[in-house]
Amino acid sequence: GEPAEQWQYDGHGWLREISHLSEGHRVAVHYGYDDKGRLTSERQTVKNPETGELLWQHETKQAYNEQGLANRVTPDSLPPVEWLTYGSGYLAGMKLGGTPLVEYTRDRLHRET
Numbered sequence: 001g002e003p004a005e006q007w008q009y010d011g012h013g014w015l016r017e018i019s020h021l022s023e024g025h026r027v028a029v030h031y032g033y034d035d036k037g038r039l040t041s042e043r044q045t046v047k048n049p050e051t052g053e054l055l056w057q058h059e060t061k062q063a064y065n066e067q068g069l070a071n072r073v074t075p076d077s078l079p080p081v082e083w084l085t086y087g088s089g090y091l092a093g094m095k096l097g098g099t100p101l102v103e104y105t106r107d108r109l110h111r112e113t
Helices: none
Strands: 007-011 015-022 026-032 041-049 054-062 070-075 081-086 088-094 099-103
Touching: none
Parallel strands: none
Antiparallel strands: 007 015, 015 026, 026 041, 041 054, 054 070, 070 081, 081 088, 088 099
C-alpha cells in the first residue's frame, strides 16, 4: 500500500511537502520558498485517499522586508499581521490588518521605555 509518511524535497534540498495518513486520509503540509530560500507559504491539506478530493485546506503566507526579515504573515481569509521594525530589525510595533495593536518606544540604546 501507500507509505504512511512521505517527505518530498526539491532540487535545492528544501522540504516541499510532508504528509501522513490519518484515519485513512492523506494529511499534508506543502511549503513554498522564494529564490533566497525563505519560507513564503505553508498550505495544509486533507484529501480523500480514494478520490483525491480536497476535503480541507488552510494556507498562511509570509513576506519579508528589504533587509530579509520576516515582517508580515497572512493566514487564510484573515487580516495580515505586520511587524513594524527599524534599524537592524528592532521591533517598533505590530498591526493587524492595518490597525495598530501595539507600539514600543525606545531610548537611544534601543531599550524599551
